[in-house]
Amino acid sequence: MNPEKVIFGFFIVLALTLNFGFFVGDIENPNHHDVYELFAVVVVNVIATILKFGDRTQMGAVLLATSLVAVLQLFAATIVWTFAVHILDIGLTPTVMASIVSLSGGALLANVISVVLLVIETVMLRR
Amino acid sequence: MNNIIFIFFRRMRLPLLSLVTVFSLTALGLTLIPGQDTDGNVWYMSYFHAFYFVGYMSTTIGFGEIPYPFTDAQRLWVMFSIYSTVIVWLYAIGTLLALIQDKTFQQALKELRFSRKIKHLRDPFYIVCGYGETGAALVNVLTERNQNVVVVDINPDVINFLKLENLRLFVPGLNGDAARPIHLIEAGLEHPLCQGVIAVTDNNDVNLKIAVTSKLLSPKLKVICRADSHEVEDNMSSFGTDYIIDPFDTFAIHLATAIQSPALNLLNPWLTGARYQTLDHPIYPPNQGRWIICGYGRFGKTVYQQLKNNSIKPIIIESSPETTGLPDSDISPDDWIKGWGTEAVTLNKAGITDAVGIIAGTDNDANNLSIIMTAKQMNPNLFVVARNNLEENKRLFDAIKADIVMHPSSIIANKIGGLLATPLLYAFMGLASHQTRDWTSELVKRVCLIVKEHVPEVWELVINNEEALAVFNKLAANEFVTIGHILGNPRKRDEQLFAMPLLLQRNGILTLLPDDAMSLQINDKLLLSGRLSARYKMEWTLLNRYALDYILYGETTTNNWLFNLIMGSR
Numbered sequence A: 001m002n003p004e005k006v007i008f009g010f011f012i013v014l015a016l017t018l019n020f021g022f023f024v025g026d027i028e029n030p031n032h033h034d035v036y037e038l039f040a041v042v043v044v045n046v047i048a049t050i051l052k053f054g055d056r057t058q059m060g061a062v063l064l065a066t067s068l069v070a071v072l073q074l075f076a077a078t079i080v081w082t083f084a085v086h087i088l089d090i091g092l093t094p095t096v097m098a099s100i101v102s103l104s105g106g107a108l109l110a111n112v113i114s115v116v117l118l119v120i121e122t123v124m125l126r127r
Numbered sequence B: 001m002n003n004i005i006f007i008f009f010r011r012m013r014l015p016l017l018s019l020v021t022v023f024s025l026t027a028l029g030l031t032l033i034p035g036q037d038t039d040g041n042v043w044y045m046s047y048f049h050a051f052y053f054v055g056y057m058s059t060t061i062g063f064g065e066i067p068y069p070f071t072d073a074q075r076l077w078v079m080f081s082i083y084s085t086v087i088v089w090l091y092a093i094g095t096l097l098a099l100i101q102d103k104t105f106q107q108a109l110k111e112l113r114f115s116r117k118i119k120h121l122r123d124p125f126y127i128v129c130g131y132g133e134t135g136a137a138l139v140n141v142l143t144e145r146n147q148n149v150v151v152v153d154i155n156p157d158v159i160n161f162l163k164l165e166n167l168r169l170f171v172p173g174l175n176g177d178a179a180r181p182i183h184l185i186e187a188g189l190e191h192p193l194c195q196g197v198i199a200v201t202d203n204n205d206v207n208l209k210i211a212v213t214s215k216l217l218s219p220k221l222k223v224i225c226r227a228d229s230h231e232v233e234d235n236m237s238s239f240g241t242d243y244i245i246d247p248f249d250t251f252a253i254h255l256a257t258a259i260q261s262p263a264l265n266l267l268n269p270w271l272t273g274a275r276y277q278t279l280d281h282p283i284y285p286p287n288q289g290r291w292i293i294c295g296y297g298r299f300g301k302t303v304y305q306q307l308k309n310n311s312i313k314p315i316i317i318e319s320s321p322e323t324t325g326l327p328d329s330d331i332s333p334d335d336w337i338k339g340w341g342t343e344a345v346t347l348n349k350a351g352i353t354d355a356v357g358i359i360a361g362t363d364n365d366a367n368n369l370s371i372i373m374t375a376k377q378m379n380p381n382l383f384v385v386a387r388n389n390l391e392e393n394k395r396l397f398d399a400i401k402a403d404i405v406m407h408p409s410s411i412i413a414n415k416i417g418g419l420l421a422t423p424l425l426y427a428f429m430g431l432a433s434h435q436t437r438d439w440t441s442e443l444v445k446r447v448c449l450i451v452k453e454h455v456p457e458v459w460e461l462v463i464n465n466e467e468a469l470a471v472f473n474k475l476a477a478n479e480f481v482t483i484g485h486i487l488g489n490p491r492k493r494d495e496q497l498f499a500m501p502l503l504l505q506r507n508g509i510l511t512l513l514p515d516d517a518m519s520l521q522i523n524d525k526l527l528l529s530g531r532l533s534a535r536y537k538m539e540w541t542l543l544n545r546y547a548l549d550y551i552l553y554g555e556t557t558t559n560n561w562l563f564n565l566i567m568g569s570r
Helices: A003-023 A035-051 A058-087 A094-124 B002-032 B047-058 B072-101 B103-119 B133-144 B156-164 B181-186 B204-217 B230-238 B247-260 B262-272 B298-309 B344-349 B365-378 B391-400 B408-421 B423-432 B437-450 B469-476 B532-543 B545-553 B561-569
Strands: B034-036 B042-044 B125-129 B148-153 B173-175 B194-199 B222-226 B243-245 B290-294 B315-318 B336-338 B355-360 B383-387 B404-406 B457-462 B499-506 B509-512 B525-530
Touching: A003 A035, A003 A058, A003 A094, A035 A058, A035 A094, A035 B002, A058 A094, A058 B047, B002 B047, B002 B072, B002 B103, B047 B072, B072 B103, B103 B173, B103 B181, B125 B133, B125 B204, B133 B148, B133 B408, B148 B156, B156 B173, B181 B204, B194 B204, B194 B408, B204 B222, B204 B230, B222 B408, B230 B243, B243 B408, B247 B262, B247 B298, B247 B404, B247 B408, B262 B408, B262 B423, B262 B437, B290 B298, B290 B365, B298 B315, B344 B365, B355 B365, B365 B383, B365 B391, B383 B391, B408 B423, B423 B437, B423 B457, B423 B499, B423 B509, B423 B525, B437 B499, B437 B525, B457 B532, B469 B532, B469 B545, B499 B532, B525 B532, B532 B545
Parallel strands: B125 B148, B125 B194, B148 B173, B194 B222, B222 B243, B290 B315, B290 B355, B315 B336, B355 B383, B383 B404
Antiparallel strands: B034 B042, B457 B525, B499 B509, B499 B525
8 A cells, every 4th residue: 555645545535525515505605605615625625736746647647637727716716705705895795606616616527537537547556 | 857847846745735734724723713803893814814914924024913903812823823834934945945956957957948949950050079179179160161069068167168159150058978868869969950960079988979879869960970099990980980080190191191292281271271361381391311209109100100101210209118019019129219208318319310300299298398399409400290289288389389280179170170061172182182293283373373371262062043043044044154154253254253163073973173164064063262252252153143144145134124125225
């Protein structure tokens, strides 16, 4: 067992599960989407991305790409949140909430791909 | 190269991870701890403010407690946070800076930049391996002739020096071991415009390795190598190295030529000399009598052989005859003396007073100078040949006024430069060496008449639609253009330009000194020599239809419609 693989897999799966947790719920209802959950999703995704740095394999490169996509989507979501709450002072209206959640939905898709790739790689691994 | 990037990111992993972890934990704490606004209401910091605060706290910028002064609970948390974030921040920045300053990383970046430069080269180029004295002289000669060059040298100082050099063309330099194939490939060995590889490092084995690599990876390339020993030469020629240049052999042949035919020896520096260099005077080494060779190393041996071929039997002075194999050779013990040659006793023993020439050929410049000074005191009429090993001593050898100074670096540079810039000249010198003395004297006289005090310009000309469009069109229309025509002055057709043809190559057949009446054919290759001004004037005739018509028919024809109309109506 390679401990590095454990950490790797852990963070990729955690990124997906947290992302899913934030995503589920009424898309326009701010009560269904917690800011702490979004925070956790962003941090775990960034960690998962950094973990893929310096991986020379083809799979590593693809995983890095999908993680970068997820991080990009989540950053966009947080920026929308910050703008709505702090800069434009309009609060979490249904429109704002919908765009935040849909952005995180995109990140969720990227994370799903990451996990699928991880599963494929594991299945392909022969002893 | 890619390895380095991966290692770079790999090593940044831990610092970045700790940075992200500590930052987010700190920010999380700040959002969870209740604060107070100015009115005393409970206020929770948002993530936006939390990250803003952590950002300036960790980087020790410290804007203070905003937007509201902190409560004691918040301050307690911040107290812990300050140290952890600052440490993590410094750790990440420190690792980053260390990585950037890392020698291997820097080298990798340099190589990346260099190979990008090579990739963007749009002109044919040569790779010169080794930027020592020879390499520097060669790069100078080649760039002067508008030939692009790429330099590879193992010494980083030398590459920095190359950047300071005021060369006509931009010369990219790579600091790398040319014996390693990867560096040759980076220098453009597999580039479609690479014309050839020139190995002039001071190490025979490295030159050999370069030749092997080039011939294996790009068999079509011209490979020119410097070799100092016959074994290496044989080795190189065994796998098809195009030209192998041995400075000692080359010089020994020069010396032999000078003894046999001073006129021919004069032609060589004239035709290969740099622009605006003054004409050398002929030298007449004595071709009989007693010669003394000091130093029987690689140089002494080749010179000895050449002198012997010219039925001169020299006396050898050698300080360590055993190591150079003198006692075992077929030279009789009467013909060699053990000693340095720097002192009068040895020179006397060699019979300096009735000798005609002395060759100071040791590998030590100080000894060579000393030999010459002592010998000249004892016999002022001696013909002196000096071997100059290091460029920095050139001034001393100039001052001592030796009749011939042998400088390995410039010999190689001139030879390779000529070979690459004007291959026909090389063929010409080969043919000329088989001609009679009268022929060469006649040629020297003709060249003298054309040029006054500077060495002649030597250039090649191909009769094609690029270099000689006007002539090409005439020939394609089945008209006759002779060599005499293109030598005519395009301003006054009765006069001839100060130029002469040296060699004509047609379908692989070489004609030495072609006659003026000879008519040209398409794809003829001409080697011409003459004044620089003649070369420029000749371009008019070659490229401009009207200039050629004027020379051919004595009048300018024109196809200007309006002009014809006016002239016709008169």
